[in-house]
Amino acid sequence: xxxxxxxxxxxxxxxxxxxxxxxxxxxxxxxxxxxxxxxxxxxxxxxxxxxxxxxxxxxxxxxxxxxxxxxxxxxxxxxxxxxxxxxxxxxxxxxxxxxxxxxxxxxxxxxxxxxxxxxxxxxxxxxxxxxxxxxxxxxxxxxxxxxxxxxxxxxxxxxxxxxxxxxxxxxxxxxxxxxxxxxxxxxxxxxxxxxxxxxxxxxxxxxxxxxxxxxxxxxxxxxxxxxxxxxxxxxxxxxxxxxxxxxxxxxxxxxxxxxxxxxxxxxxxxxxxxxxxxxxxxxxxxxxxxxxxxxxxxxxxxxxxxxxxxxxxxxxxxxxxxxxxxxxxxxxxxxxxxxxxxxxxxxxxxxxxxxxxxxxxxxxxxxxxxxxxxxxxxxxxxxxxxxxxxxxxxxxxxxxxxxxxxxxxxxxxxxxxxxxxxxxxxxxxxxxxxxxxxxxxxxxxxxxxxxxxxxxxxxxxxxxxxxxxxxxxxxxxxxxxxxxxxxxxxxxxxxxxxxxxxxxxxxxxxxxxxxxxxxxxxxxxxxxxxxxxxxxxxxxxxxxxxxxxxxxxxxxxxxxxxxxxxxxxxxxxxxxxxxxxxxxxxxxxxxxxxxxxxxxxxxxxxxxxxxxxxxxxxxxxxxxxxxxxxxxxxxxxxxxxxxxxxxxxxxxxxxxxxxxxxxxxxxxxxxxxxxxxxxxxxxxxxxxxxxxxxxxxxxxxxxxxxxxxxxxxxxxxxxxxxxxxxxxxxx
Amino acid sequence: xxxxxxxxxxxxxxxxxxxxxxxxxxxxxxxxxxxxxxxxxxxxxxxxxxxxxxxxxxxxxxxxxxxxxxxxxxxxxxxxxxxxxxxxxxxxxxxxxxxxxxxxxxxxxxxxxxxxxxxxxxxxxxxxxxxxxxxxxxxxxxxxxxxxxxxxxxxxxxxxxxxxxxxxxxxxxxxxxxxxxxxxxxxxxxx
Numbered sequence: 025x026x027x028x029x030x031x032x033x034x035x036x037x038x039x040x041x042x043x044x045x046x047x048x049x050x051x052x053x054x055x056x057x058x059x060x061x062x063x064x065x066x067x068x069x070x071x072x073x074x075x076x077x078x079x080x081x082x083x084x085x086x087x088x089x090x091x092x093x094x095x096x097x098x099x100x101x102x103x104x105x106x107x108x109x110x111x112x113x114x115x116x117x118x119x120x121x122x123x124x125x126x127x128x129x130x131x132x133x134x135x136x137x138x139x140x141x142x143x144x145x146x147x148x149x150x151x152x153x154x155x156x157x158x159x160x161x162x163x164x165x166x167x168x169x170x171x172x173x174x175x176x177x178x179x180x181x182x183x184x185x186x187x188x189x190x191x192x193x194x195x196x197x198x199x200x201x202x203x204x205x206x207x208x209x210x211x212x213x214x215x216x217x218x219x220x221x222x223x224x225x226x227x228x229x230x231x232x233x234x235x236x237x238x239x240x241x242x243x244x245x246x247x248x249x250x251x252x253x254x255x256x257x258x259x260x261x262x263x264x265x266x267x268x269x270x271x272x273x274x275x276x277x278x279x280x281x282x283x284x285x286x287x288x289x290x291x292x293x294x295x296x297x298x299x300x301x302x303x304x305x306x307x308x309x310x311x312x313x314x315x316x317x318x319x320x321x322x323x324x325x326x327x328x329x330x331x332x333x334x335x336x337x338x339x340x341x342x343x344x345x346x347x348x349x350x351x352x353x354x355x356x357x358x359x360x361x362x363x364x365x366x367x368x369x370x371x372x373x374x375x376x377x378x379x380x381x382x383x384x385x386x387x388x389x390x391x392x393x394x395x396x397x398x399x400x401x402x403x404x405x406x407x408x409x410x411x412x413x414x415x416x417x418x419x420x421x422x423x424x425x426x427x428x429x430x431x432x433x434x435x436x437x438x439x440x441x442x443x444x445x446x447x448x449x450x451x452x453x454x455x456x457x458x459x460x461x462x463x464x465x466x467x468x469x470x471x472x473x474x475x476x477x478x479x480x481x482x483x484x485x486x487x488x489x490x491x492x493x494x495x496x497x498x499x500x501x502x503x504x505x506x507x508x509x510x511x512x513x514x515x516x517x518x519x520x521x522x523x524x525x526x527x528x529x530x531x532x533x534x535x536x537x538x539x540x541x542x543x544x545x546x547x548x549x550x551x552x553x554x555x556x557x558x559x560x561x562x563x564x565x566x567x568x569x570x571x572x573x574x575x576x577x578x579x580x581x582x583x584x585x586x587x588x589x590x591x592x593x594x595x596x597x598x599x600x601x602x603x604x605x606x607x608x609x610x611x612x613x614x615x616x617x618x619x620x621x622x623x624x625x626x627x628x629x630x631x632x633x634x635x636x637x638x639x640x641x642x643x644x645x646x647x648x649x650x651x652x653x654x655x656x657x658x659x660x661x662x663x664x665x666x667x668x669x670x671x672x673x674x675x676x677x678x679x680x681x682x683x684x685x686x687x688x689x690x691x692x693x694x695x696x697x698x699x700x701x702x703x704x705x706x707x708x709x710x711x712x713x714x715x716x717x718x719x720x721x722x723x724x725x726x727x728x729x730x731x732x733x734x735x736x737x738x739x740x741x742x743x744x745x746x747x748x749x750x751x752x753x754x755x
Numbered sequence: 756x757x758x759x760x761x762x763x764x765x766x767x768x769x770x771x772x773x774x775x776x777x778x779x780x781x782x783x784x785x786x787x788x789x790x791x792x793x794x795x796x797x798x799x800x801x802x803x804x805x806x807x808x809x810x811x812x813x814x815x816x817x818x819x820x821x822x823x824x825x826x827x828x829x830x831x832x833x834x835x836x837x838x839x840x841x842x843x844x845x846x847x848x849x850x851x852x853x854x855x856x857x858x859x860x861x862x863x864x865x866x867x868x869x870x871x872x873x874x875x876x877x878x879x880x881x882x883x884x885x886x887x888x889x890x891x892x893x894x895x896x897x898x899x900x901x902x903x904x905x906x907x908x909x910x911x912x913x914x915x916x917x918x919x920x921x922x923x924x925x926x927x928x929x930x931x932x933x934x935x936x937x938x939x940x941x942x943x944x945x946x
Contacts, residue, residue, distance in 0.1 A: 432815075558897050563819075565894055570871075594870065642865075642891070643890075667867065698882075699854075700853070701851050
């Protein structure tokens with residue numbers, strides 16, 4: 025006798041759900057939406073009750089947390105799933121995570137948790153192990169079954185990103201890990217509480233296996249309180265509407281949304297094949313030495329994504345050619361890909377009354393087994409796989425923008441890219457107190473990419489979190505007193521240029537303040553020296569790179585004491601160094617995630633985040649837009665001249681005649697220094713034939729050519745014989 | 756042709772295409788639900804009135820590029836300046852003038868923040884220009900030797916028949932085929 029409807033087991037219920045969709049093409053086999061059609065107002069009232077309950081749970085429970093990411097930066101989520109694991113409604117917050125819950129419930133079914141350890145009313149379960157559905161171990165799930173009489177009728181789920189997860193680096197966005205054993209505290213599905221209360225032993229794990237016991241224990245209590253509170257609210261809804269209505273309406277919501285999403289695609293897009301591409305890297309060579317020999321190398325990560333908008337309105341993404349799995353920190357299992365990339369779909373067409381898992385009924389993926397997004401090694405390191413999956417979010421933004429542009433819905437274009445920079449910090453204060461923390465302030469305020477009709481907005485959004493907030497500096501400094509914020513600034517000229525430009529990149533400057541005995545900072549970045557997405561939009565330039573600088577042994581304290589200006593970002597810092605008002609002993613510059621960097625009192629830590637790509641030919645940007653850019657200092661007169669072909673006078677006024685002439689000259693220069701495509705093809709082919717490239721590039725091509733699709737593309741384009749071979753060479 | 760849906764007017768669409776539609780009006784367009792169901796046909800009218808040639812536009816695929824039906828048969832990619840790139844099933848980049856920025860100095864012309872520039876040991880920046888008007892049509896930042904990306908191959912027949920309900924007269928399953936490699940093979944043969 026199972027715990028589900030009509031005595032079915034959880035496994036039977038999940039299998040039936042999958043089978044009915046396969047056979048009918050409708051979620052849960054629902055050809056008719058009887059509850060919705062018979063009384064739409066009641067249906068909407070039911071759905072809004074669910075949404076309100078989730079938001080209520082979030083807003084109440086987060087008051088328990090001390091973690092700034094939960095309290096002020098929106099890095100949490102509360103949701104309601106039906107018994108099968110489909111999420112029906114959510115609070116706002118880290119919305120992508122709803123996609124993981126069907127995989128987590130399936131894992132419980134596969135593991136036969138129903139039999140042992142049992143799934144009983146009041147039991148609390150916890151999981152963050154990506155092998156079982158979660159995305160990466162910093163995102164911790166707590167969930168509770170909802171029972172009606174003796175039937176499992178749903179799950180309430182709480183999720184948040186914890187400050188530190190006990191990996192070999194502080195924080196939850198590590199830049200080094202070779203296997204799950206260095207990822208940190210990673211727990212498979214575990215029954216951690218009963219009778220609606222977490223067990224005491226569970227607190228000890230947070231205290232002993234992570235660096236931030238206070239934050240993490242309180243976060244766990246926040247999640248537990250939230251799921252219990254939500255559970256009680258859902259019981260009230262069931263009582264009001266009746267169990268039969270509740271059970272059926274939960275399914276009808278998914279099928280209604282599936283139909284809506286298909287219809288949106290057919291209304292706004294054009295079927296066909298669309299391509300996106302990104303390169304990234306992992307640089308472990310000479311860092312990990314003999315301790316992890318298989319990891320003592322560099323990788324160029326090759327991430328191609330071909331989106332097929334099918335004639336039936338469904339979306340299929342093929343990532344064949346993707347870099348193989350490795351002993352690096354950026355593997356991710358398929359649920360993590362589903363989870364994070366959904367954030368590229370929602371803003372494009374899947375915005376509906378409530379977030380739910382209907383997307384899983386109209387999106388498919390080819391993630392080749394053995395690739396970094398479908399590792400076959402059950403102990404693969406995944407601590408920051410989301411950093412690489414994060415880039416793939418934007419294949420939807422880019423490809424669907426082209427599809428909407430072609431159809432005439434320019435107002436819906438929203439091509440975006442990934443950016444950084446968050447950081448983890450760990451230290452020992454002067455009195456020996458050990459502490460750790462993390463901050464995602466700059467991951468909450470990216471500039472937008474340019475659209476087909478206008479510039480992107482500044483500091484306006486965040487790809488992985490639809491509900492972002494920079495938070496309050498004062499609270500961050502109270503919790504992390506070594507990180508004194510002395511400046512934030514939009515950086516002149518730091519954007520993707522084009523007929524329309526992206527929002528400017530935002531910079532942050534911190535002064536290290538009395539760290540005591542020791543302090544290290546490890547920073548995450550959305551780039552690795554190769555920019556973001558590899559392709560511009562309609563001739564616009566793609567984004568460049570995040571910039572992270574650690575400046576050691578500075579005289580900033582003297583500058584402060586004498587009432588001098590503080591640098592607000594790395595550009596101002598560099599100018600101050602050049603003009604002699606700031607002295608620096610040494611500097612470390614990164615365009616990529618950084619290792620753990622020791623910092624001392626008076627060091628400066630500069631990071632940037634967020635400019636995206638431009639749209640269209642920069643030489644076609646309207647003069648009045650350039651004039652406004654120069655007037656407000658967004659674009660310098662020099663950049664206006666060299667990139668946009670616009671000459672301004674001392675008052676920022678455009679000289680139309682001279683600008684017209686300059687643009688003509690710049691077009692002529694294009695003509696003079698370009699070659700026809702056939703000539704270029706010959707030159708480029710010779711590079712391939714002679715293998716005249718960096719060792720890491722060689723290894724990337726050799727790896728990706730193991731996959732037929734990319735091999736055919738590569739060999740076909742360069743007309744290579746079968747005798748041409750590429751071997752990975754790792755010194 | 757379907758009935759005109761003026762909840763979003765052709766004039767506003769023209770302004771949107773030209774980048775002059777006021778943000779308040781753009782927001783109305785974003786909020787329009789359901790969207791105006793004749794948008795595509797209005798879009799074709801606006802575009803056709805802007806280009807200086809008469810070939811029938813089937814689809815706009817980029818700021819400057821269109822797939823057009825040729826009077827004597829065939830579907831080709833065409834720039835608004837009039838330059839034709841040939842069969843739309845072949846990546847139009849193989850019909851461009853190409854300039855490759857390989858050095859820090861060359862990339863520095865368009866990324867003026869030195870610290871943010873790409874690592875030129877690993878990637879190059881390719882610019883694809885129209886041979887007719889020298890508009891910049893595409894930019895790629897990729898390792899040397901990476902095959903040029905075919906950014907968009909529409910399934911035109913499925914679009915016109917199944918989504919618009921107005922099948923094209925020259926329907927053929929072959930239209931949804933990538934022919935790019937055939938051009939590379941022809942170049943190899945020519946030497």
